[in-house]
Amino acid sequence: MPEATTSIDYVMEKASGPHFSGLRIDGPTSSPPASSATAPSVADVNAPKQPFVIGVSGGTASGKTTVCDMIIQQLHDHRVVLVNQDSFYRGLTPEESERVHEYNFDHPDAFDTEQLLDCIKTLKSGQPYQVPIYDFKKHRRCSDSFRLVNASDVIILEGILVFHDQRVRSLMNMKIFVDTDADVRLARRIRRDTVERGRDLDSVLEQYAKFVKPAFDDFVLPSKKYADVIIPRGGDNHVAIDLIVQHIHTKLGQHDLCKIYPNVYVIQSTFQVVEHGLGHLPFTEKQVVTPTGSMYTGVDFCKKLCGVSIVRSGESMENALRACCKGIKIGKILIHRDGDNGKQLIYEKLPNDISERHVLLLDPVLATGNSANQAIQLLIEKGVPESHIIFLNLISAPEGIHCVCKRFPSLKIVTSEIDVALNEEFRVIPGLGEFGDRYFGTDD
Protein backbone atom coordinates (compact mmCIF):
# COMPACT_ATOMS: atom_id res chain seq x y z
CA MET A 1 0.00 0.00 0.00
CA PRO A 2 1.69 3.28 -0.99
CA GLU A 3 1.95 6.19 1.42
CA ALA A 4 -0.77 8.86 1.30
CA THR A 5 1.38 11.39 -0.54
CA THR A 6 2.53 8.78 -2.99
CA SER A 7 -1.02 7.75 -3.74
CA ILE A 8 -2.03 11.39 -4.32
CA ASP A 9 0.94 11.67 -6.62
CA TYR A 10 -0.15 8.48 -8.32
CA VAL A 11 -3.70 9.75 -8.88
CA MET A 12 -2.42 13.08 -10.22
CA GLU A 13 0.06 11.36 -12.53
CA LYS A 14 -2.66 9.11 -13.88
CA ALA A 15 -4.85 12.12 -14.44
CA SER A 16 -2.11 13.77 -16.48
CA GLY A 17 -1.56 10.60 -18.49
CA PRO A 18 -3.70 9.97 -21.54
CA HIS A 19 -4.39 13.15 -23.34
CA PHE A 20 -6.18 13.49 -26.59
CA SER A 21 -4.54 16.53 -27.98
CA GLY A 22 -5.21 17.28 -31.62
CA LEU A 23 -1.60 17.98 -32.42
CA ARG A 24 0.77 15.13 -33.22
CA ILE A 25 4.13 15.50 -34.82
CA ASP A 26 4.82 11.88 -35.76
CA GLY A 27 2.29 9.24 -36.60
CA PRO A 28 1.32 6.87 -33.79
CA THR A 29 3.46 3.78 -33.36
CA SER A 30 0.70 1.83 -35.02
CA SER A 31 -1.79 3.35 -37.43
CA PRO A 32 -5.23 3.95 -35.95
CA PRO A 33 -8.17 2.20 -37.56
CA ALA A 34 -9.82 4.23 -40.28
CA SER A 35 -12.98 4.57 -38.23
CA SER A 36 -11.25 5.88 -35.12
CA ALA A 37 -11.65 9.44 -33.96
CA THR A 38 -8.18 10.52 -34.92
CA ALA A 39 -7.05 14.07 -34.36
CA PRO A 40 -5.89 16.28 -37.24
CA SER A 41 -2.36 15.67 -38.43
CA VAL A 42 0.35 18.17 -37.64
CA ALA A 43 2.35 17.57 -40.77
CA ASP A 44 1.64 21.21 -41.60
CA VAL A 45 3.31 22.52 -38.45
CA ASN A 46 6.42 22.90 -40.54
CA ALA A 47 4.60 25.47 -42.65
CA PRO A 48 7.20 28.24 -42.12
CA LYS A 49 9.80 25.99 -43.76
CA GLN A 50 7.61 26.03 -46.85
CA PRO A 51 7.37 29.09 -49.11
CA PHE A 52 5.32 32.03 -47.88
CA VAL A 53 2.43 32.43 -50.31
CA ILE A 54 0.81 35.84 -50.81
CA GLY A 55 -2.43 36.22 -52.76
CA VAL A 56 -3.15 39.58 -54.39
CA SER A 57 -6.66 40.17 -55.68
CA GLY A 58 -8.78 43.13 -56.79
CA GLY A 59 -10.82 44.30 -59.75
CA THR A 60 -9.45 44.64 -63.23
CA ALA A 61 -6.84 47.42 -63.57
CA SER A 62 -6.93 48.06 -59.84
CA GLY A 63 -3.15 47.91 -59.78
CA LYS A 64 -2.56 44.29 -58.72
CA THR A 65 0.37 43.74 -61.07
CA THR A 66 1.76 47.18 -60.21
CA VAL A 67 1.55 46.48 -56.45
CA CYS A 68 3.23 43.08 -56.89
CA ASP A 69 6.04 44.63 -58.93
CA MET A 70 6.58 47.26 -56.22
CA ILE A 71 6.68 44.61 -53.49
CA ILE A 72 9.20 42.52 -55.43
CA GLN A 73 11.34 45.58 -56.20
CA GLN A 74 11.39 46.67 -52.55
CA LEU A 75 12.26 43.21 -51.30
CA HIS A 76 15.53 43.28 -53.28
CA ASP A 77 15.36 39.57 -52.88
CA HIS A 78 15.74 37.04 -55.62
CA ARG A 79 13.80 34.51 -53.60
CA VAL A 80 10.44 36.01 -54.61
CA VAL A 81 8.46 34.79 -57.63
CA LEU A 82 5.26 36.11 -59.19
CA VAL A 83 2.56 33.88 -60.64
CA ASN A 84 -0.31 35.53 -62.57
CA GLN A 85 -3.73 33.92 -62.61
CA ASP A 86 -4.03 35.29 -66.18
CA SER A 87 -1.48 32.68 -67.27
CA PHE A 88 -4.07 30.01 -66.50
CA TYR A 89 -6.79 31.34 -68.81
CA ARG A 90 -8.13 28.47 -70.88
CA GLY A 91 -7.42 28.83 -74.57
CA LEU A 92 -10.57 29.40 -76.64
CA THR A 93 -11.88 26.72 -78.96
CA PRO A 94 -12.19 27.75 -82.66
CA GLU A 95 -15.96 28.20 -82.18
CA GLU A 96 -15.45 30.35 -79.08
CA SER A 97 -12.83 32.39 -80.94
CA GLU A 98 -15.31 33.19 -83.67
CA ARG A 99 -17.71 34.61 -81.09
CA VAL A 100 -15.14 36.10 -78.75
CA HIS A 101 -17.37 39.07 -77.93
CA GLU A 102 -19.76 36.67 -76.26
CA TYR A 103 -17.08 35.03 -74.14
CA ASN A 104 -16.98 35.90 -70.43
CA PHE A 105 -13.31 36.19 -69.40
CA ASP A 106 -14.34 37.36 -65.95
CA HIS A 107 -16.19 34.21 -64.90
CA PRO A 108 -14.31 31.69 -62.69
CA ASP A 109 -14.82 29.01 -65.38
CA ALA A 110 -12.61 30.98 -67.77
CA PHE A 111 -9.58 29.81 -65.75
CA ASP A 112 -8.06 26.35 -65.47
CA THR A 113 -8.08 26.38 -61.68
CA GLU A 114 -6.94 22.75 -61.41
CA GLN A 115 -3.76 23.64 -63.25
CA LEU A 116 -3.29 26.76 -61.12
CA LEU A 117 -3.60 24.59 -57.99
CA ASP A 118 -1.10 22.13 -59.41
CA CYS A 119 1.32 25.00 -60.08
CA ILE A 120 1.16 26.48 -56.56
CA LYS A 121 1.30 23.06 -54.88
CA THR A 122 4.32 22.13 -56.99
CA LEU A 123 6.13 25.39 -56.15
CA LYS A 124 5.25 24.96 -52.47
CA SER A 125 6.80 21.50 -52.53
CA GLY A 126 10.07 23.01 -53.76
CA GLN A 127 9.80 21.98 -57.41
CA PRO A 128 9.95 24.35 -60.43
CA TYR A 129 6.88 24.78 -62.66
CA GLN A 130 6.41 25.56 -66.34
CA VAL A 131 3.79 28.30 -66.32
CA PRO A 132 1.82 28.79 -69.57
CA ILE A 133 2.17 32.06 -71.46
CA TYR A 134 -1.15 33.71 -72.36
CA ASP A 135 -1.66 35.99 -75.35
CA PHE A 136 -4.36 38.61 -74.65
CA LYS A 137 -4.48 39.62 -78.31
CA LYS A 138 -5.16 36.10 -79.61
CA HIS A 139 -7.05 34.94 -76.48
CA ARG A 140 -5.00 31.76 -76.29
CA ARG A 141 -1.89 30.24 -74.82
CA CYS A 142 1.37 30.10 -76.73
CA SER A 143 1.42 26.40 -77.55
CA ASP A 144 5.18 25.86 -77.51
CA SER A 145 6.58 28.25 -74.92
CA PHE A 146 6.37 28.39 -71.14
CA ARG A 147 7.85 30.52 -68.38
CA LEU A 148 9.92 28.40 -66.01
CA VAL A 149 9.17 29.53 -62.44
CA ASN A 150 11.60 28.26 -59.84
CA ALA A 151 10.70 27.28 -56.30
CA SER A 152 11.25 30.16 -53.95
CA ASP A 153 10.85 31.42 -50.39
CA VAL A 154 8.00 33.78 -51.33
CA ILE A 155 5.38 33.11 -53.99
CA ILE A 156 3.04 35.94 -54.99
CA LEU A 157 -0.12 34.87 -56.80
CA GLU A 158 -2.13 37.70 -58.35
CA GLY A 159 -5.38 37.83 -60.29
CA ILE A 160 -8.98 39.00 -60.23
CA LEU A 161 -10.30 35.70 -58.87
CA VAL A 162 -7.50 34.24 -56.77
CA PHE A 163 -9.68 34.41 -53.63
CA HIS A 164 -12.70 32.81 -55.31
CA ASP A 165 -11.75 29.13 -54.96
CA GLN A 166 -11.41 27.91 -51.39
CA ARG A 167 -8.67 25.44 -52.35
CA VAL A 168 -6.53 28.21 -53.83
CA ARG A 169 -7.19 30.49 -50.84
CA SER A 170 -6.14 27.78 -48.42
CA LEU A 171 -2.66 27.69 -49.98
CA MET A 172 -2.10 31.37 -49.08
CA ASN A 173 -0.41 32.65 -45.94
CA MET A 174 -1.41 36.25 -46.58
CA LYS A 175 -4.18 37.79 -48.69
CA ILE A 176 -4.10 41.34 -50.06
CA PHE A 177 -6.99 43.06 -51.82
CA VAL A 178 -6.18 46.06 -54.01
CA ASP A 179 -9.13 48.41 -53.70
CA THR A 180 -9.30 51.08 -56.40
CA ASP A 181 -12.26 53.23 -57.42
CA ALA A 182 -14.29 51.71 -60.29
CA ASP A 183 -14.07 54.84 -62.47
CA VAL A 184 -10.31 54.93 -62.13
CA ARG A 185 -10.14 51.25 -63.01
CA LEU A 186 -12.29 51.68 -66.11
CA ALA A 187 -10.18 54.61 -67.30
CA ARG A 188 -6.98 52.59 -66.81
CA ARG A 189 -8.47 49.56 -68.48
CA ILE A 190 -9.47 51.54 -71.58
CA ARG A 191 -5.96 52.90 -71.91
CA ARG A 192 -4.25 49.57 -71.21
CA ASP A 193 -6.45 47.42 -73.44
CA THR A 194 -6.30 49.82 -76.39
CA VAL A 195 -2.54 50.32 -76.06
CA GLU A 196 -1.34 46.88 -74.96
CA ARG A 197 -4.05 44.33 -75.70
CA GLY A 198 -5.05 45.30 -79.25
CA ARG A 199 -8.63 46.36 -78.46
CA ASP A 200 -10.68 49.34 -79.67
CA LEU A 201 -12.63 51.66 -77.41
CA ASP A 202 -16.08 50.27 -78.29
CA SER A 203 -15.11 46.66 -77.60
CA VAL A 204 -13.57 47.59 -74.24
CA LEU A 205 -16.70 49.47 -73.16
CA GLU A 206 -19.02 46.74 -74.38
CA GLN A 207 -17.04 43.97 -72.65
CA TYR A 208 -16.87 46.04 -69.47
CA ALA A 209 -20.63 46.59 -69.27
CA LYS A 210 -21.59 43.06 -70.33
CA PHE A 211 -19.09 40.93 -68.38
CA VAL A 212 -16.42 42.76 -66.42
CA LYS A 213 -18.61 44.87 -64.14
CA PRO A 214 -21.25 42.17 -63.40
CA ALA A 215 -18.54 39.59 -62.65
CA PHE A 216 -16.78 42.08 -60.38
CA ASP A 217 -20.02 42.46 -58.40
CA ASP A 218 -20.76 38.72 -58.38
CA PHE A 219 -17.33 37.20 -57.79
CA VAL A 220 -14.51 39.66 -57.10
CA LEU A 221 -16.13 41.99 -54.57
CA PRO A 222 -17.62 39.13 -52.48
CA SER A 223 -14.11 37.65 -52.16
CA LYS A 224 -12.77 40.85 -50.59
CA LYS A 225 -13.91 39.57 -47.18
CA TYR A 226 -11.14 36.98 -47.25
CA ALA A 227 -8.39 39.61 -47.42
CA ASP A 228 -6.06 40.13 -44.47
CA VAL A 229 -4.99 43.51 -45.82
CA ILE A 230 -6.92 45.91 -48.07
CA ILE A 231 -4.84 48.46 -49.97
CA PRO A 232 -6.84 51.53 -50.95
CA ARG A 233 -5.49 53.31 -54.06
CA GLY A 234 -3.20 50.44 -55.06
CA GLY A 235 0.32 51.40 -56.09
CA ASP A 236 -0.14 54.98 -54.85
CA ASN A 237 -0.36 53.70 -51.28
CA HIS A 238 3.31 53.58 -50.36
CA VAL A 239 2.64 53.26 -46.63
CA ALA A 240 0.64 50.04 -47.11
CA ILE A 241 3.26 48.60 -49.44
CA ASP A 242 6.08 49.44 -47.00
CA LEU A 243 4.22 47.66 -44.19
CA ILE A 244 3.61 44.60 -46.33
CA VAL A 245 7.26 44.48 -47.38
CA GLN A 246 8.31 44.73 -43.72
CA HIS A 247 6.03 41.82 -42.85
CA ILE A 248 7.46 39.68 -45.65
CA HIS A 249 11.00 40.50 -44.45
CA THR A 250 10.06 39.23 -40.99
CA LYS A 251 8.63 36.05 -42.47
CA LEU A 252 11.77 35.51 -44.56
CA GLY A 253 13.85 35.94 -41.38
CA GLN A 254 11.77 33.26 -39.66
CA HIS A 255 12.22 31.04 -42.67
CA ASP A 256 16.01 31.42 -42.47
CA LEU A 257 16.09 30.63 -38.75
CA CYS A 258 13.97 27.51 -39.24
CA LYS A 259 16.36 26.38 -41.96
CA ILE A 260 19.43 26.91 -39.76
CA TYR A 261 17.87 25.28 -36.69
CA PRO A 262 15.61 22.36 -37.61
CA ASN A 263 14.45 22.08 -33.98
CA VAL A 264 12.74 25.49 -34.11
CA TYR A 265 9.01 25.27 -34.87
CA VAL A 266 7.06 28.44 -35.64
CA ILE A 267 3.46 27.39 -35.37
CA GLN A 268 0.55 28.96 -37.17
CA SER A 269 -1.03 31.60 -35.00
CA THR A 270 -4.28 29.66 -34.92
CA PHE A 271 -2.57 26.77 -33.12
CA GLN A 272 -2.00 26.61 -29.38
CA VAL A 273 1.65 26.64 -28.35
CA VAL A 274 1.14 24.28 -25.40
CA GLU A 275 -0.88 21.77 -27.41
CA HIS A 276 1.69 21.89 -30.16
CA GLY A 277 4.49 21.27 -27.65
CA LEU A 278 2.66 18.18 -26.40
CA GLY A 279 2.56 16.99 -29.97
CA HIS A 280 6.35 16.57 -29.86
CA LEU A 281 6.26 14.01 -27.05
CA PRO A 282 6.62 10.29 -27.72
CA PHE A 283 3.27 8.53 -27.57
CA THR A 284 1.41 5.30 -28.21
CA GLU A 285 -2.13 4.82 -29.37
CA LYS A 286 -4.67 4.16 -26.64
CA GLN A 287 -8.33 3.20 -26.74
CA VAL A 288 -10.80 4.02 -24.00
CA VAL A 289 -14.45 3.18 -23.53
CA THR A 290 -16.45 6.36 -22.91
CA PRO A 291 -19.32 6.51 -20.34
CA THR A 292 -21.73 6.02 -23.24
CA GLY A 293 -20.04 2.74 -24.06
CA SER A 294 -18.42 3.81 -27.30
CA MET A 295 -14.76 3.24 -28.10
CA TYR A 296 -12.52 6.32 -28.50
CA THR A 297 -9.01 6.10 -29.92
CA GLY A 298 -6.54 8.65 -28.71
CA VAL A 299 -2.91 8.80 -27.67
CA ASP A 300 -1.07 8.08 -24.44
CA PHE A 301 2.28 9.67 -23.66
CA CYS A 302 4.97 7.01 -23.40
CA LYS A 303 7.06 8.97 -20.95
CA LYS A 304 6.37 10.96 -17.86
CA LEU A 305 6.28 14.68 -18.32
CA CYS A 306 6.18 17.87 -16.29
CA GLY A 307 6.06 21.59 -16.82
CA VAL A 308 8.63 24.07 -15.54
CA SER A 309 7.75 27.74 -15.60
CA ILE A 310 10.28 30.51 -15.54
CA VAL A 311 8.82 32.82 -12.90
CA ARG A 312 6.92 35.13 -13.31
CA SER A 313 5.81 35.29 -16.95
CA GLY A 314 6.03 31.55 -17.49
CA GLU A 315 3.29 31.07 -14.90
CA SER A 316 0.88 32.68 -17.35
CA MET A 317 1.16 29.53 -19.49
CA GLU A 318 0.47 27.11 -16.63
CA ASN A 319 -3.32 27.25 -16.98
CA ALA A 320 -3.04 26.26 -20.62
CA LEU A 321 -0.77 23.35 -19.69
CA ARG A 322 -3.10 22.23 -16.89
CA ALA A 323 -6.08 22.48 -19.24
CA CYS A 324 -4.33 20.01 -21.53
CA CYS A 325 -2.79 17.78 -18.84
CA LYS A 326 -4.88 17.74 -15.71
CA GLY A 327 -2.81 17.28 -12.57
CA ILE A 328 0.55 17.73 -14.30
CA LYS A 329 3.46 18.55 -11.99
CA ILE A 330 4.84 22.02 -12.59
CA GLY A 331 8.23 23.12 -11.25
CA LYS A 332 9.45 26.71 -10.93
CA ILE A 333 12.67 28.49 -11.70
CA LEU A 334 13.30 32.14 -10.79
CA ILE A 335 16.19 33.84 -12.48
CA HIS A 336 17.22 37.40 -11.82
CA ARG A 337 17.62 39.32 -15.03
CA ASP A 338 20.09 42.13 -15.09
CA GLY A 339 20.35 43.83 -18.48
CA ASP A 340 21.33 41.18 -20.99
CA ASN A 341 23.14 39.20 -18.33
CA GLY A 342 20.38 37.00 -16.92
CA LYS A 343 22.67 34.81 -14.89
CA GLN A 344 21.52 34.81 -11.30
CA LEU A 345 19.46 31.81 -10.18
CA ILE A 346 17.31 32.93 -7.24
CA TYR A 347 14.97 29.99 -6.67
CA GLU A 348 14.15 26.57 -8.03
CA LYS A 349 11.64 23.92 -7.04
CA LEU A 350 11.45 20.97 -9.39
CA PRO A 351 9.95 17.46 -9.22
CA ASN A 352 12.42 15.06 -7.52
CA ASP A 353 12.26 12.63 -10.42
CA ILE A 354 12.61 15.31 -13.09
CA SER A 355 15.48 13.41 -14.74
CA GLU A 356 12.94 10.74 -15.79
CA ARG A 357 10.56 13.25 -17.29
CA HIS A 358 10.10 15.12 -20.51
CA VAL A 359 10.03 18.81 -19.61
CA LEU A 360 7.88 21.53 -21.13
CA LEU A 361 9.74 24.71 -20.23
CA LEU A 362 7.40 27.71 -20.18
CA ASP A 363 8.33 31.33 -20.84
CA PRO A 364 6.18 33.50 -23.14
CA VAL A 365 9.02 35.71 -24.36
CA LEU A 366 12.45 34.56 -25.56
CA ALA A 367 14.58 37.72 -25.77
CA THR A 368 18.37 37.41 -25.32
CA GLY A 369 18.14 33.74 -24.44
CA ASN A 370 20.35 34.18 -21.37
CA SER A 371 17.75 33.35 -18.73
CA ALA A 372 16.41 30.52 -20.89
CA ASN A 373 19.94 29.08 -21.14
CA GLN A 374 20.34 29.38 -17.39
CA ALA A 375 17.08 27.47 -16.83
CA ILE A 376 17.96 24.82 -19.43
CA GLN A 377 21.42 24.36 -17.91
CA LEU A 378 19.83 23.79 -14.50
CA LEU A 379 17.48 21.15 -15.94
CA ILE A 380 20.42 19.37 -17.57
CA GLU A 381 22.36 19.46 -14.28
CA LYS A 382 19.32 17.82 -12.66
CA GLY A 383 19.69 14.97 -15.14
CA VAL A 384 17.11 15.89 -17.79
CA PRO A 385 18.48 14.92 -21.24
CA GLU A 386 18.66 17.97 -23.51
CA SER A 387 16.51 16.23 -26.10
CA HIS A 388 13.75 15.79 -23.49
CA ILE A 389 13.28 19.55 -23.12
CA ILE A 390 10.70 21.45 -25.19
CA PHE A 391 10.86 25.20 -24.74
CA LEU A 392 7.46 26.81 -25.35
CA ASN A 393 7.10 30.52 -25.95
CA LEU A 394 4.80 32.95 -27.68
CA ILE A 395 7.26 35.48 -29.06
CA SER A 396 10.95 35.14 -29.66
CA ALA A 397 13.74 37.34 -30.95
CA PRO A 398 16.20 35.96 -33.53
CA GLU A 399 19.03 36.70 -31.04
CA GLY A 400 17.39 34.45 -28.43
CA ILE A 401 16.87 31.62 -30.93
CA HIS A 402 20.55 31.76 -31.97
CA CYS A 403 21.71 31.89 -28.35
CA VAL A 404 19.62 28.90 -27.18
CA CYS A 405 19.91 26.74 -30.31
CA LYS A 406 23.69 27.11 -30.57
CA ARG A 407 24.20 26.02 -27.00
CA PHE A 408 21.47 23.34 -26.91
CA PRO A 409 21.04 21.97 -30.43
CA SER A 410 18.99 18.93 -29.37
CA LEU A 411 16.32 20.87 -27.52
CA LYS A 412 13.14 21.89 -29.33
CA ILE A 413 11.73 25.41 -29.41
CA VAL A 414 8.06 25.90 -30.21
CA THR A 415 7.09 29.53 -30.73
CA SER A 416 4.21 31.35 -32.39
CA GLU A 417 6.18 34.32 -33.72
CA ILE A 418 9.77 35.30 -34.37
CA ASP A 419 9.90 39.07 -34.15
CA VAL A 420 12.31 41.43 -35.86
CA ALA A 421 15.07 41.93 -33.28
CA LEU A 422 15.98 43.16 -29.78
CA ASN A 423 16.29 46.86 -28.97
CA GLU A 424 19.13 48.40 -26.97
CA GLU A 425 17.29 47.52 -23.73
CA PHE A 426 17.17 43.87 -24.83
CA ARG A 427 13.42 43.94 -25.37
CA VAL A 428 11.84 42.20 -28.33
CA ILE A 429 10.61 44.61 -31.01
CA PRO A 430 7.83 45.06 -31.89
CA GLY A 431 7.11 42.52 -29.08
CA LEU A 432 4.31 43.06 -26.61
CA GLY A 433 5.78 45.07 -23.75
CA GLU A 434 6.56 43.62 -20.30
CA PHE A 435 4.58 40.39 -20.56
CA GLY A 436 4.41 39.59 -16.83
CA ASP A 437 3.19 43.09 -15.94
CA ARG A 438 0.57 43.04 -18.64
CA TYR A 439 -0.66 39.54 -17.82
CA PHE A 440 -0.78 40.04 -14.06
CA GLY A 441 -2.06 43.64 -14.26
CA THR A 442 0.90 45.25 -12.49
CA ASP A 443 1.74 47.72 -15.24
CA ASP A 444 0.49 50.89 -13.46
Ligand SMILES: Nc1ncnc2c1ncn2[C@@H]1O[C@H](COP(=O)(O)OP(=O)(O)O)[C@@H](O)[C@H]1O
Ligand atom coordinates in the same frame (compact mmCIF):
# COMPACT_ATOMS: atom_id res chain seq x y z
N1 LIG B 1 -1.15 54.14 -59.22
C1 LIG B 1 -1.25 54.18 -60.56
N2 LIG B 1 -1.26 55.36 -61.19
C2 LIG B 1 -1.38 55.42 -62.52
N3 LIG B 1 -1.49 54.35 -63.32
C3 LIG B 1 -1.48 53.13 -62.74
C4 LIG B 1 -1.36 52.99 -61.34
N4 LIG B 1 -1.41 51.68 -61.04
C5 LIG B 1 -1.55 51.02 -62.21
N5 LIG B 1 -1.60 51.88 -63.23
C6 LIG B 1 -1.76 51.55 -64.64
O1 LIG B 1 -3.05 50.99 -64.78
C7 LIG B 1 -3.02 49.86 -65.64
C8 LIG B 1 -3.51 48.65 -64.86
O2 LIG B 1 -2.61 48.40 -63.79
P1 LIG B 1 -2.23 46.90 -63.40
O3 LIG B 1 -1.23 46.99 -62.30
O4 LIG B 1 -1.83 46.16 -64.62
O5 LIG B 1 -3.62 46.43 -62.85
P2 LIG B 1 -4.18 44.95 -62.67
O6 LIG B 1 -3.04 44.03 -62.64
O7 LIG B 1 -4.92 45.02 -61.36
O8 LIG B 1 -5.10 44.73 -63.80
C9 LIG B 1 -1.58 49.71 -66.11
O9 LIG B 1 -1.48 50.31 -67.38
C10 LIG B 1 -0.78 50.49 -65.09
O10 LIG B 1 0.37 51.05 -65.64
Ligand SMILES: Nc1ccn([C@@H]2O[C@H](COP(=O)(O)O)[C@@H](O)[C@H]2O)c(=O)n1
Ligand atom coordinates in the same frame (compact mmCIF):
# COMPACT_ATOMS: atom_id res chain seq x y z
N1 LIG C 1 -8.43 37.09 -73.55
C1 LIG C 1 -8.71 37.86 -72.50
C2 LIG C 1 -8.49 37.45 -71.21
C3 LIG C 1 -8.79 38.30 -70.18
N2 LIG C 1 -9.31 39.51 -70.40
C4 LIG C 1 -9.61 40.43 -69.30
O1 LIG C 1 -8.48 40.53 -68.42
C5 LIG C 1 -8.93 40.90 -67.15
C6 LIG C 1 -8.03 40.32 -66.09
O2 LIG C 1 -6.76 40.88 -66.16
P1 LIG C 1 -6.34 42.11 -65.21
O3 LIG C 1 -4.88 42.29 -65.46
O4 LIG C 1 -7.15 43.28 -65.64
O5 LIG C 1 -6.64 41.69 -63.82
C7 LIG C 1 -10.35 40.42 -67.00
O6 LIG C 1 -11.17 41.44 -66.50
C8 LIG C 1 -10.76 40.01 -68.42
O7 LIG C 1 -11.92 40.70 -68.85
C9 LIG C 1 -9.54 39.91 -71.70
O8 LIG C 1 -10.04 41.03 -71.92
N3 LIG C 1 -9.23 39.08 -72.72
Ligand SMILES: [Mg+2]
Ligand atom coordinates in the same frame (compact mmCIF):
# COMPACT_ATOMS: atom_id res chain seq x y z
MG1 LIG D 1 -2.57 42.34 -63.97
